[in-house]
Amino acid sequence: MNVAIETILNHRSIRHYKDQPLSDEQIRTLVESAQAASTSSYIQAYSIIGIKKKETKEKLAALAGNQPYVAENGHLFIFCADFHRHDLVAEMEQQDLSTSLESTEKFMVALIDASLAAQNTAIAAESMGLGICYIGGLRNNLEEVSKLLNVPKRVIPLFGLTVGYPVDESDKKPRLPVEHVYHEETYESNNEAVKNQLLHYNKQISSYYNERTDGKRNDTWTGQMANMLSNPTRMYMKEFVEKKGFNRQ
Structure with a gap:
């Protein structure tokens, strides 16, 4: 087994980090690792917003359900579906691209591109001895998150990724067979x-x-899933996504 596979198989979510920020060099390396991920038809339909300021992290932590590790980490990355730059492409090339950009297919492309980039970042971070944790709670209130991050139309913050130096190593949670x-x-x-x-x-x-x-x-996994899925959450999402110029066709 090689080092890359060992890193992947050793993954676990880290929620307690040392008070030590990532260096600019580390951040750039992680972003370049994200960009090395595959992207559908070279579209590159995502952007990453990095958060260093404690005040901004604390505001995002509150919006994400008061998860302390959203505020206390070495760096916070926000991965976004992004077709804003493709609106600019339309202007530059003097073409109407709205039908394509608003299609369900291109919405899926943006989600997949962002996810692939994020997972590259996660693996790169773990290979550097850092810990990570994905933050889906940002979708609790995307309207406020979008305002805080000043994102334009055709940009949706999808999830966060906390990265930092682990205080301790959590247990590895068993996956499905x-x-x-x-x-x-x-x-x-x-x-x-x-x-x-x-x-x-x-x-x-x-x-x-x-x-x-x-x-x-x-508790069991099936019991956990049944309890969670019996209480629908974030049911505003379809309207929000369409308002941001995605998934209309």
């Missing part, structure tokens, strides 16, 4: 087999929580 995720030739249609795999996974997760909390928690 490979057999449950990987299908060969066609999608697995034996639902009973899938349910049996989930029951086995439930035991793993229950044991993980039980050991980690000294018996105070032993």
Whole structure:
């Protein structure tokens, strides 16, 4: 097993960081690593906003559900779906590109491009001995986040990525069985087999929580998912996305 694969397989979310900012050189290296990710048709439909100021981090932490590690980290990256520059392309080339830019297909391209760039950043950071944690809570209130970050039309802040020097190393959380995720030739249609795999996974997760909390928690993955998904969240998203000039076609 090579070092790159060891880094990937050793991933865990870090939520406690030392009070030590990343250097400008480290930040640039991480951004260049993000840019090295694959991008659909060379569109590069994303941007990254870096947050250094403590005050701005604290405001974003409040908007993200008062998660302290959003405010306390070495650097905060905000990954955005971005077709603003392509509006400028339209002006420069004197063409109307709105039908394409407002399509569901191009919305998906922007989401995928940003996600690929972010994961490159995460792996690069971990290879440098840094810890990371993705922050989806920014989508709790994208209107306020967008105002704070001063993003124009056709730009949507999708999620944050905290990066920094770990105070300690958290436990590695068990993932779904490979057999449950990987299908060969066609999608697995034996639902009973899938349910049996989930029951086995439930035991793993229950044991993980039980050991980690000294018996105070032993919930299962399926129970966790059912509870979470029974309470729909961020239901304003479709309207917000369309208002920002995405996913209209």
